[in-house]
Amino acid sequence: MSRQPDAEAIVGEFTRAARAALPALRTATTPQKDQALAGFARALRDGRDALLEANRRDLDGTRDAAPAFRDRLTLTPERIESMAAGVEVVAALPDPVGETVTTFRRPNGLEISQVRVPLGVIGVIYESRPNVTADAAALCLKAGNAVLLRGGSEAIATNAAIADLAGPALAAAGLPTAAIQLVRTTDRAVVNRMLGALGEIDVIIPRGGPSLLHAIHENARVPVIQHFEGVCHVFVDRAADPAQALAIALNAKTSRPGVCNAMETLLVHREIAPSFVPTMAAEMRARGVELRGCPATLAILPDAKPAVDADWDAEYLDLVLAVRVVDDLDAALAHVGRHSTGLADAIVTEDRAAARRFAREVDSAAVFVNASTRFTDGSEFGFGAEIGISTNRLHARGPLGVRELTTTKYVVQGDGQVR
Amino acid sequence: MSRQPDAEAIVGEFTRAARAALPALRTATTPQKDQALAGFARALRDGRDALLEANRRDLDGTRDAAPAFRDRLTLTPERIESMAAGVEVVAALPDPVGETVTTFRRPNGLEISQVRVPLGVIGVIYESRPNVTADAAALCLKAGNAVLLRGGSEAIATNAAIADLAGPALAAAGLPTAAIQLVRTTDRAVVNRMLGALGEIDVIIPRGGPSLLHAIHENARVPVIQHFEGVCHVFVDRAADPAQALAIALNAKTSRPGVCNAMETLLVHREIAPSFVPTMAAEMRARGVELRGCPATLAILPDAKPAVDADWDAEYLDLVLAVRVVDDLDAALAHVGRHSTGLADAIVTEDRAAARRFAREVDSAAVFVNASTRFTDGSEFGFGAEIGISTNRLHARGPLGVRELTTTKYVVQGDGQVR
Numbered sequence: 057m058s059r060q061p062d063a064e065a066i067v068g069e070f071t072r073a074a075r076a077a078l079p080a081l082r083t084a085t086t087p088q089k090d091q092a093l094a095g096f097a098r099a100l101r102d103g104r105d106a107l108l109e110a111n112r113r114d115l116d117g118t119r120d121a122a123p124a125f126r127d128r129l130t131l132t133p134e135r136i137e138s139m140a141a142g143v144e145v146v147a148a149l150p151d152p153v154g155e156t157v158t159t160f161r162r163p164n165g166l167e168i169s170q171v172r173v174p175l176g177v178i179g180v181i182y183e184s185r186p187n188v189t190a191d192a193a194a195l196c197l198k199a200g201n202a203v204l205l206r207g208g209s210e211a212i213a214t215n216a217a218i219a220d221l222a223g224p225a226l227a228a229a230g231l232p233t234a235a236i237q238l239v240r241t242t243d244r245a246v247v248n249r250m251l252g253a254l255g256e257i258d259v260i261i262p263r264g265g266p267s268l269l270h271a272i273h274e275n276a277r278v279p280v281i282q283h284f285e286g287v288c289h290v291f292v293d294r295a296a297d298p299a300q301a302l303a304i305a306l307n308a309k310t311s312r313p314g315v316c317n318a319m320e321t322l323l324v325h326r327e328i329a330p331s332f333v334p335t336m337a338a339e340m341r342a343r344g345v346e347l348r349g350c351p352a353t354l355a356i357l358p359d360a361k362p363a364v365d366a367d368w369d370a371e372y373l374d375l376v377l378a379v380r381v382v383d384d385l386d387a388a389l390a391h392v393g394r395h396s397t398g399l400a401d402a403i404v405t406e407d408r409a410a411a412r413r414f415a416r417e418v419d420s421a422a423v424f425v426n427a428s429t430r431f432t433d434g435s436e437f438g439f440g441a442e443i444g445i446s447t448n449r450l451h452a453r454g455p456l457g458v459r460e461l462t463t464t465k466y467v468v469q470g471d472g473q474v475r
Numbered sequence: 476m477s478r479q480p481d482a483e484a485i486v487g488e489f490t491r492a493a494r495a496a497l498p499a500l501r502t503a504t505t506p507q508k509d510q511a512l513a514g515f516a517r518a519l520r521d522g523r524d525a526l527l528e529a530n531r532r533d534l535d536g537t538r539d540a541a542p543a544f545r546d547r548l549t550l551t552p553e554r555i556e557s558m559a560a561g562v563e564v565v566a567a568l569p570d571p572v573g574e575t576v577t578t579f580r581r582p583n584g585l586e587i588s589q590v591r592v593p594l595g596v597i598g599v600i601y602e603s604r605p606n607v608t609a610d611a612a613a614l615c616l617k618a619g620n621a622v623l624l625r626g627g628s629e630a631i632a633t634n635a636a637i638a639d640l641a642g643p644a645l646a647a648a649g650l651p652t653a654a655i656q657l658v659r660t661t662d663r664a665v666v667n668r669m670l671g672a673l674g675e676i677d678v679i680i681p682r683g684g685p686s687l688l689h690a691i692h693e694n695a696r697v698p699v700i701q702h703f704e705g706v707c708h709v710f711v712d713r714a715a716d717p718a719q720a721l722a723i724a725l726n727a728k729t730s731r732p733g734v735c736n737a738m739e740t741l742l743v744h745r746e747i748a749p750s751f752v753p754t755m756a757a758e759m760r761a762r763g764v765e766l767r768g769c770p771a772t773l774a775i776l777p778d779a780k781p782a783v784d785a786d787w788d789a790e791y792l793d794l795v796l797a798v799r800v801v802d803d804l805d806a807a808l809a810h811v812g813r814h815s816t817g818l819a820d821a822i823v824t825e826d827r828a829a830a831r832r833f834a835r836e837v838d839s840a841a842v843f844v845n846a847s848t849r850f851t852d853g854s855e856f857g858f859g860a861e862i863g864i865s866t867n868r869l870h871a872r873g874p875l876g877v878r879e880l881t882t883t884k885y886v887v888q889g890d891g892q893v894r
Contacts, residue, residue, distance in 0.1 A: 079812060083836060154835075162857055166846055173838060175868055254692075258868050273673075279698065279869050300891035307893035393498060415886045417502060419592060427585055427889030436894065437885070438581055449594055449677050449882045450698050450870040463868045466856070467834045470846025472719035474726035475855065 063245035067204075070237050071256035074177045074202035077232035081200045082174055086151040088229045093147035093194055095225030100140040100190065103221055107136055110217035111186070118210050129184045129211055139190045139218075142441060146194040149440040152459045153200045167469040172462040174200030176258035179250045180443075181272060183264035184208040189218045192263070193236045195443045197226075199461035202235050204257065206250060208264075209242035216240055251276040261444055261456075266371075281456065283421075283447040285371040286316030286399035288429040291388040291414065293405035294327040300426060301404040302336055307428040308402065310343045314373045316445065317400050317432040321368060321378040323388045329356060329381045337379075345375045352381035368395045385410050389417050396420055398447050400432040421447055421454040482664035486623075489656050490675035493596045493621035496651035500619045501593055505570040507648045512566035512613055514644030519559040519609065522640055526555055529636035530605070537629050548603045548630055558609045558637075561860060565613040568859045571878040572619045586888045591881040593619030595677035598669045599862075600691060602683035603627040608637045611682070612655045614862045616645075618880035621654050623676065625669060627683075628661030635659055670695040680863055680875075685790075700875065702840075702866040704790040705735030705818035707848040710807040710833065712824035713744040717751055719845060720823040724755055726847040727821065729762045733792045735864065736819050736851040740787060740797040742807045748775060748800045756798075764794045771800035787814045804829050808836050815839055817866050819851040840866055840873040 100107070111131040118126055157170040178201045180192040189205055196203035207215040219238035226233050239246050250257060251272060260280045262272045269282055290308050292301040308319035324332055333356045337347055347353075348363040360379070367378040368391070382388045392401050402424035403414040411425045422432045432455065434442020439457030446452050452460035519526070530550040537545055576589040597620045599611040608624055615622035626634040638657035645652045658665050669676060670691060679699045681691045688701055709727050711720040727738035743751055752775045756766055766772075767782040779798070786797040787810070801807045811820050821843035822833040830844045841851045851874065853861020858876030865871050871879035 078838075079836065082838060160857065162855070166850060166855075168856060170873075279867075281869075297891070303891060303893050311894055411888075415888075417498065419497075419501060420884060422885040422887060424887045425889065427887055427892040428894055430894040431585060431887060431892070436581070437587060438579065448698075450700075453882055454589075454885045463872055465839060466841040466873045468841060468843045468846055468850060469830075469834075470844065470850075472716070472722060473846040473850065474722050475730055475847055475849040 062241070063243055063249040066239065066241060066243075067246060067249040067253060067256075070204050070239065071177060071253060073234035074204055074237060075256065077202045077234040078174070078176060080232050081202060081235055084200060084231055088231060089151065089197055089200070090147045092197060092226045092229035092231050093143050095228050096190070096194065096222050097140040097143040097147070099221035099225055100136060100143065100218070103217070104133060104136050107131055107214065107217050108133070110213040113213040114211050121210070125184060129186065129214070131186060131214060135187065139187045142187070142191055143194045146198050146441050146458070149198060149458055151198065152462045157464055164473050165471060166473055169467045170464045171467055172459070173465050175461055175463050177202045177204065177256065178461065179204045179206065179253070179257040179260045179278065181206045181247060181250065181260060181262045181264075181268070182208065183268060184211050185263075186211050186214040186218060188263050189215045189238065191441065192261070192443060193219070193222055195441060195458055196461060197235055199458045201461055202237075204237050204239065204250065206239040206247060212240065212242055248275060251278060253278055263444060281444065281446050281448055281451060283316065283399060283445045285397045286318070287320045287369060287371050287395060287397045288317060288399055289321045289323055289392050289396055289401045290319045290429065291323040291382075291392070291401075291403045292325060292328060292332055293385065293388075293403055293407060293410050294325040295407035295410060296325075296328060296332075296404040297406055298328070298332055298335070301332065302339060304402065304404055304426070304428050305336055306339055306343065308430055309340065309345060309377050310375065311428075311430055313375050316371075317429050318373070319377070319429055320370060320372055321380065321395065323391055324379065324381050325385075325388070326352065326381050326383055329353075333357060333379070333381070340377060343375070345377050348376065348378050350380040353379045371397075385413060389414065392418055399445065400424065400429040402427065402429050421445070481660070482662055482668040485658065485660060485662075486665055486668040486672060486675075489623050489658065490596060490672060492653035493623055493656060494675070496621045496653040497593070497595060499651050500621060500654055503619060503650055507650060508570065508616055508619070509566045511616065511645045511648035511650050512562050514647050515609070515613065515641050516559040516562040516566070518640035518644055519555060519562065519637070522636070523552060523555050526550055526633065526636050527552070529632040532632040533630050540629070544603060548605065548633070550605060550633060554606065558606045561606070562609055562613040565617050565860050565877070568617060568877055570617065571881045576883055583892050584890060585892055588886045589883045590886055591878070592884050594880055594882050596621045596623065596675065597880065598623045598625065598672070598676040598679045598697065600625045600666060600669065600679060600681045600683075600687070601627065602687060603630050604682075605630050605633040605637060607682050608634045608657065610860065611680070611862060612638070612641055614860060614877055615880060616654055618877045620880055621656075623656050623658065623669065625658040625666060631659065631661055667694060670697060672697055682863060700863065700865050700867055700870060702735065702818060702864045704816045705737070706739045706788060706790050706814060706816045707736060707818055708740045708742055708811050708815055708820045709738045709848065710742040710801075710811070710820070710822045711744060711747060711751055712804065712807075712822055712826060712829050713746040714826035714829060715744075715747060715751075715823040716825055717747070717754070720751065721755055721758060723821065723823055723845070723847050725758055725762065727849055728759065728764060728796050729794065730847075730849055732794050735790075736848050737792070738796070738848055739789060739791055740799065740814065742799050742801050742810055743772075744804075744807070745771065745800050745802055748772075752776060752798070752800070759796060762794070764796050767795065767797045769799040772798045790816070804832060808833065811837055818864065819843065819848040821846065821848050840864070
């Protein structure tokens with residue numbers, strides 16, 4: 057955790073400017089914020105050619121990188137349009153600031169309201185996707201926060217070109233330009249300095265792969281909202297509708313295997329296994345899925361690969377599926393309790409009691425009954441946009457929308473009450 | 476942050492037992508938890524003589540300590556009764572676990588409910604007040620958590636005697652005795668080990684003075700819910716009802732000057748200062764309050780002590796008051812914005828617009844209009860009991876009741892939906 061003088065000065069200056077912007081952001085009206093977001097979206101569309109040119113410079117600098125990496129880094133006219141449209145979606149969301157969470161009256165006449173207010177200064181640390189620059193900026197601003205963005209060094213020209221468009225849009229709406237700031241140095245010491253900025257940055261939100269998340273988790277002193285791996289389970293109960301179970305399992309595994317809410321382990325009740333497993337296996341294999349099974353699974357599917365202990369904790373993020381036959385609901389709950397990473401787990405069953413037990417006893421951010429784990433997503437939950445999915449137990453758990461980027465305060469109205 | 480093998484083994488064993496208790500606690504019924512609490516309260520009353528005897532041993536060991544310290548450590552029959560009654564109050568609170576925070580239906584038919592669930596394993600680190608042992612245990616259990624208690628070494632015999640009564644009460648209700656565990660070694664390495672127990676302890680709640688809080692804040696890797704100093708302000712606006720302003724100021728300063736929600740700085744609008752300040756000063760002085768004033772205050776009260784810069788940030792916790800005359804509401808807001816520690820601040824005014832601006836722009840956990848800052852308290856807010864007051868921005872802000880000792884999960888019910 058070296059603190060180079062540069063990083064110290066850079067982050068200090070950014071956070072001072074961000075904190076100075078907070079009072080104006082706290083009292084910014086919804087139309088002001090929405091005007092700034094609309095202006096930002098317009099500027100993204102109008103600035104298309106400059107954005108593509110900046111992006112070309114970044115791509116030129118990463119010729120030797122993996123194709124998947126370069127693809128994430130690449131802007132296209134379509135991706136710019138989608139980024140602008142995303143900012144407009146955020147502008148159209150209800151403003152969470154000022155929302156009354158609860159109001160109650162005390163016997164002594166005090167009226168107590170809990171109201172939403174901005175969180176403060178949010179640090180977003182991310183990798184090579186330039187759209188995070190626009191998405192995170194828009195979400196943080198909508199909730200009245202100042203954001204300090206620190207993207208991957210390979211995307212620096214693109215990110216700078218995007219961030220350059222935010223300042224004029226903020227100014228035109230009468231908002232402080234320090235509300236959206238991008239760190240324009242690639243010095244990695246900046247990240248460590250941000251992680252230690254207690255009292256300067258209120259929360260860090262990382263966006264990226266497991267190695268980034270773990271490094272931040274290990275080193276952060278500032279509170280972090282984040283999620284780790286998603287080892288998600290689908291349990292096909294003996295009382296499952298087989299067609300429904302098949303559709304859910306196929307969707308959860310194959311619709312987008314590289315994302316955190318994809319299924320990694322399929323649990324099958326032993327009473328339904330002889331009929332369900334062969335059909336499931338055929339459909340999975342037809343979609344290119346490799347199956348790794350427990351001994352009972354192998355008894356039904358002799359050609360499946362044997363699963364080893366590590367398979368029950370693996371986040372494949374790929375067309376690989378671990379399959380385990382379990383004796384009953386208790387065994388399924390025990391397996392999930394031990395191996396789930398707490399993101400999303402599902403049961404497929406027509407048995408109301410089994411569904412209720414699974415929903416009550418599985419302690420994950422999202423628990424599904426007769427639906428795919430793939431719905432664990434801010435847009436699917438109707439939050440309009442998400443800045444991530446939290447597996448934290450404190451503050452917010454599950455998909456994070458603009459509401460989760462706020463905190464609350466109590467406003468207490470009296471007529472001279474004393475204690 | 477030395478990790479002695481003893482501390483490592485001790486805390487490891489405690490947290491393993493606590494985590495193993497979580498599934499049973501998660502599904503514990505309200506009557507079960509309330510029965511355990513009722514049994515614990517009964518045992519505290521029935522065990523009075525043993526508690527007093529254990530407490531005598533602790534007191535014998537601290538003959539040279541300050542009287543205030545020994546007073547905090549002392550149990551009396553009345554204090555034991557109050558501790559038992561406090562546990563009964565918690566038993567009578569509504570169970571937050573299972574409460575539905577919000578439910579919504581998506582266009583695709585998914586029904587999404589956000590429901591309250593226990594936080595998990597809570598570490599409570601506190602000083603010499605033995606009542607915290609019973610209070611914290613009761614609050615954590617009510618919310619379905621396992622608690623690991625680490626009290627001050629001077630109170631070890633008393634705390635052990637109290638904690639000994641919890642196990643049988645839990646067992647009689649069919650709950651795991653590991654739900655309430657007390658660290659029975661005074662090795663300070665245990666505290667450091669607890670602070671670093673990421674993934675074993677879900678949250679640390681410290682109870683104690685500024686030095687304990689700061690040490691924990693500096694060293695914790697586990698999330699901490701805590702509050703620091705309360706430098707609380709009362710602003711007497713020009714449109715204040717003078718009698719109300721006087722009553723509120725006197726109450727906020729003198730009803731219990733040693734607590735965090737007591738006023739430390741009084742701000743007075745310059746238009747009301749010539750009439751208000753002399754009356755206020757006379758009443759304050761009659762109650763033994765020392766006044767420290769800004770130059771404009773000294774012009775009205777020549778015999779007050781001049782305030783120095785440090786006075787505006789001082790948490791006196793004593794009969795001392797800093798007084799500043801301000802030009803207008805803007806100046807009052809600027810002073811509060813700069814010097815408030817974000818716990819509680821108040822305005823006294825009959826001017827609705829001024830009240831609304833103060834309530835909106837002051838970013839503290841509790842903002843009061845025409846009421847004393849002293850109401851910043853879980854019992855006064857109607858939470859029945861509190862485990863602390865949070866000035867964290869994440870998770871919970873303000874008085875913490877049993878609801879704040881929970882997290883949420885999403886339960887999603889479908890009919891086979893896939894994405």
